[in-house]
Amino acid sequence: MTYLPAQDRYQKLDYVRCGRTGLKLPPISLGLWHNFGGVDVPAVGREMILHAFDEGITHFDLANNYGPPPGSAEEFFGGLMARELKPWRDEMIISTKAGYHMWDGPYGEWGSRKYLLSSLDQSLGRMGLDYVDIFYSHRPDPDTPLEETMGALATAVQQGKALYVGVSNYSVEQTREAAAILRELKTPCLIHQPRYNMFDRWVEPELLPLLEEEGIGCIPFCPLAQGLLTGKYLKDIPEDSRAAKSHGFLKEDRVGEYLPKIKQLNEVAQARGQSLAQMAIQWVLRLPAITTALIGASKVSQIDDCLGALKASPLSEDELARIETILSA
Numbered sequence: 089m090t091y092l093p094a095q096d097r098y099q100k101l102d103y104v105r106c107g108r109t110g111l112k113l114p115p116i117s118l119g120l121w122h123n124f125g126g127v128d129v130p131a132v133g134r135e136m137i138l139h140a141f142d143e144g145i146t147h148f149d150l151a152n153n154y155g156p157p158p159g160s161a162e163e164f165f166g167g168l169m170a171r172e173l174k175p176w177r178d179e180m181i182i183s184t185k186a187g188y189h190m191w192d193g194p195y196g197e198w199g200s201r202k203y204l205l206s207s208l209d210q211s212l213g214r215m216g217l218d219y220v221d222i223f224y225s226h227r228p229d230p231d232t233p234l235e236e237t238m239g240a241l242a243t244a245v246q247q248g249k250a251l252y253v254g255v256s257n258y259s260v261e262q263t264r265e266a267a268a269i270l271r272e273l274k275t276p277c278l279i280h281q282p283r284y285n286m287f288d289r290w291v292e293p294e295l296l297p298l299l300e301e302e303g304i305g306c307i308p309f310c311p312l313a314q315g316l317l318t319g320k321y322l323k324d325i326p327e328d329s330r331a332a333k334s335h336g337f338l339k340e341d342r343v344g345e346y347l348p349k350i351k352q353l354n355e356v357a358q359a360r361g362q363s364l365a366q367m368a369i370q371w372v373l374r375l376p377a378i379t380t381a382l383i384g385a386s387k388v389s390q391i392d393d394c395l396g397a398l399k400a401s402p403l404s405e406d407e408l409a410r411i412e413t414i415l416s417a
């Protein structure tokens with residue numbers, strides 16, 4: 089059967105302006121780091137992407153190395169675009185990145201012009217796209233001049249292969265410099281993609297104020313701390329969870345380390361009548377500097393649960409204080 093998206097999909101979410109740019113993003117975006125690779129079940133990945141789009145999630149985040157194996161998430165996404173989503177390309181924001189190891193030799197990772205532009209061509213090939221909406225430098229390169237890395241991003245835009253550019257995992261100082269260089273190159277930085285969740289708050293003191301000042305949007309990754317900030321690990325480590333998978337980046341010892349806090353946070357969420365995942369997403373979105381929460385999912389029901397965060401009552405001062413007490417203990 090031919091896929092037809094829900095007619096009312098754009099009535100379901102309030103889209104958020106990305107910094108002071110012209111682009112609006114959904115308040116929740118879907119990332120394809122895990123669960124969309126060659127080792128995963130394609131029918132489940134298909135269902136999640138099509139359902140997310142039906143629910144108004146217009147932004148899908150990829151990177152050259154997502155899989156495993158590296159490249160397979162882009163291949164999978166490209167297949168879905170070709171078979172089902174192509175008519176809706178103009179209604180979608182698709183991002184990819186280059187920075188981590190992708191191929192052997194001196195040109196297969198980090199931030200040289202050679203690597204970034206070759207990688208973008210490969211990504212476009214795997215996804216069968218003429219352009220991506222956002223192209224990121226996935227991590228700062230300590231050995232390549234920032235002018236070269238930012239220059240490569242600007243070239244991608246000039247070549248028509250990317251509409252906007254962003255940086256990910258850049259420190260405060262690196263972000264400040266990158267933004268200045270990109271401004272000079274007339275390719276302003278659209279967005280920063282840092283890790284941010286209740287257990288990792290490095291962005292709060294300086295990065296978020298800088299992004300607001302610069303008019304750059306913010307799309308925090310791992311808002312659920314890879315699943316720790318959900319109810320799934322309260323009793324044990326479920327067999328189908330990320331922590332149980334050998335190729336996953338979440339290791340079992342981290343579950344044990346955070347469990348006492350997870351339990352207390354879950355009590356706050358329960359008292360609010362919502363899931364811990366919903367509360368964790370609301371918590372990330374509480375700050376005006378945050379444009380959209382970049383979640384991952386392994387099943388459709390998780391996407392629906394996360395979307396429930398957008399309908400819940402705001403976190404009260406008391407609830408925020410309680411969360412603060414738990415996190416700082």
Ligand SMILES: NC(=O)c1ccc[n+]([C@@H]2O[C@H](COP(=O)([O-])OP(=O)(O)OC[C@H]3O[C@@H](n4cnc5c(N)ncnc54)[C@H](OP(=O)(O)O)[C@@H]3O)[C@@H](O)[C@H]2O)c1
Pocket residue numbers: 118119120121122123149150226256257281308309310311312313314315316318319320328329330331365366382383384385386387389390391393394
């Ligand atoms: N720029 C970077 O360096 C970087 C790094 C990491 C990630 N990212 C991006 O951020 C995206 C999200 O990262 P992430 O997957 O780690 O995000 P996350 O949202 O913190 O964790 C997602 C995981 O949480 C679990 N989950 C999600 N919703 C749930 C719910 N409602 N109830 C119970 N469990 C739920 C699922 O785990 P199970 O699989 O166990 O079911 C899911 O795979 C990635 O896909 C990628 O696009 C970027």
